Amino acid sequence: MTYDIFISYKRKSLATANNLYYRLTTRGYSTFFDLDEMKKDNFDVQLLHYIENANDVFVILEEGSLDGCKKENWKEEDWFCHEIAFALEKGKNIIPILLNGYVMPEQQQLPDELKELSLKNAPEFSFSFFDEYIEKLISKEYITSKAVLQNAATSIFKFYSNENCQIFKEGKLVCSLEGNSDEPFYLPVVRKGSYRFKCINAITIEEQLIKETIDADEEKEVEIEWKDRTPLNQDIILHDKVEVNGDTYMVEVGNISFNMIRIGGGTMNVGATTEQFQFADSNEYPPHEIHVKTFYMAEFPVTQNLWELVMGYNKSHFREKHNSDMPLWSSALVGSSLVSLLPAFGPVGAIARGAALLGMNKDLAVVRGHLPVENITHSEALEFVKRLSNMTGIKFSLPTEEEWEYAARGGNNCQGFVFAGSNSVDDVAWYKDNSDGKTHPVGEKAPNELGLYDMSGNVWEWTETLAHSYSDIPVGGINLS
CATH class of the missing domain: 3.40.50.10140 (Toll/interleukin-1 receptor homology (TIR) domain)
Structure with a gap:
């Protein structure tokens, strides 16, 4: 043809x-x-x-x-x-x-x-x-x-959906549909009559089968409705205790799997250090020494599909659109006003734990490609880790500011880069000059020395301890070990 x-x-x-x-x-x-x-x-x-x-x-x-x-x-x-x-x-x-x-x-x-x-x-x-x-x-x-x-004269289906989904006809993907879009996805068909479509929700992997009949010379609107979701029952503890070990550790919640990366403890100078001083804010002086013990941290920032699974809602400004060129299934955004973003996880109490949130269906091999969650409060971030802890039997938390900076700089593998993983900001970060004023799917840039992604750029991230001036740091630095 x-x-x-x-x-x-x-x-x-x-x-x-x-x-x-x-x-x-x-x-x-x-x-x-x-x-x-x-x-x-x-x-x-x-x-x-x-x-x-x-x-x-x-x-x-x-x-x-x-x-x-x-x-x-x-x-x-x-x-x-x-x-x-x-x-x-x-x-x-x-x-x-x-x-x-x-x-x-x-x-x-x-x-x-x-x-x-x-x-x-x-x-x-x-x-x-x-x-x-x-x-x-x-x-x-x-x-x-x-x-x-x-x-x-052409028969045209005009698809709308209240959530992101994919539509299949006779086993063949015909469109990836953006939720709540004012513009439909247009699907011309060659004949009038009845058609069956399978719709798969991009967040929950829930399926719907719909049957539509169309006449020639007709443009027919098809509204795909997904029911309001409630979070997984966060009151159910699936495991009494889970021992986290190894260089990486995978956890499953519902239909989403996430990986954790071990961050070996150590001592480091943070703040306005030699390679950072020209980019540092006034509250990041003077540089000082910190001591942290081993913990686990997320490979990627928390993605919107994991957030929805745990919390039952998504109020992110930049909603998932599947616009990555990767197969379909933090880092401050320099100059951005996005400030209420969930960070990667850090340790809690005597057991060091965290999660790398891949945001993928566990039956698929792709480990990145979803947008990070944003536009949330610190209280919501704390509620998220509380619910996730109950769901998995693993005690999650947000990292302290010191733990986050230690991990972003590469921990024991630190090579003194200006940005997290490189001296070239474009290699590792989405920021004001290359982001087009929006967030981007996690994992598209290069990782840092520890294999953590988006530790520079893309989104601001919440930490367990709120930001504070380094001028208040006691002589001798901070000891978290």
Whole structure:
């Protein structure tokens, strides 16, 4: 099968790609639109075939879309860049859509195979005037393909959901749906009649089977409702006591598994140390010595799906959208106003314990990719660890400020980096210059010396002890051992 139009996009631009597909299809254009999750073993051969036979290739670009193209091994690791390079090589008519004020990069910023992309142009895009934008492309002949039938009669399902979920038809994933979105996911179907869909909740892995009937020339709205969730019964103690040991330790709660990383105790200078003084705030002077004993800490910040499982609600501002380019199933955000974030766990009492919250269904192998929870109070963070302790038989807590800084600096493996794991902030952190003003899925940046992620950037984190001025530290430092 061949298509006249091919849509190339990164997963973060999925909603725009789907909207574009809907508007082109309903106008009678033969259009190929693929979900990353639908790709088969031979998808690379198929997609190159579709590009080679297409007349027009839409390339949807926004901040970060072309970052992978600037890496040395982009041909092997970034299929989006590969698609663009192949379309340019074959002389296809490329129509760029620039989202959110994105500006096409200069030629010297791109590899040789992609330099021609910077010369492509199209009318300015606006979400508010999407239909007018398509009409302008047609009238000015930016689109060289011809509609098979103008204003083609098409059956369209318009999916909405109150929570993030995936929708399958006959075992094939047809869309990843964002919860509470004002914009639906459009699914054109080739015939009228009855359809069965399986919906899987992205947080709880709960399933629904729905049956919908549609007529030709109809756009049918399908509202997927997920019942209000209550937390797991935090009053039930599943284990009397659990002994935590080893370099890493995995715990399971409901359908979520989480890992803990052992942080060997020791002595360290913290605060405005030599490598940190130019970035330090006034309350971080003077640097001083701390002594901590061994404890366990989370590999990742607490994710929204774990929070919902334990607490039964999620009031995070940046809700889970599954926009990571990784398979679907703290660190201060520099310059950000997000201040009520849950930290990684630390030790409690005589037994050192913590949790690395992977935020994944335990039947799946992926260990990262969910957004961290935020917009919570210190009291809520304390309630969370109390409930989690009851659910697991492990006594969790928040780390003290000293324990958190000791772990962030790399503990006994500390190499004196300026940031947690590197002297280059972009290697290890999402911050004001690269975060686009939002949080990002955990684990996308490099870890620090202990294997802890997002200890610089992404979110602010609560600690057991509230922030205090280091000028109040007694001579001789703090001893937590």
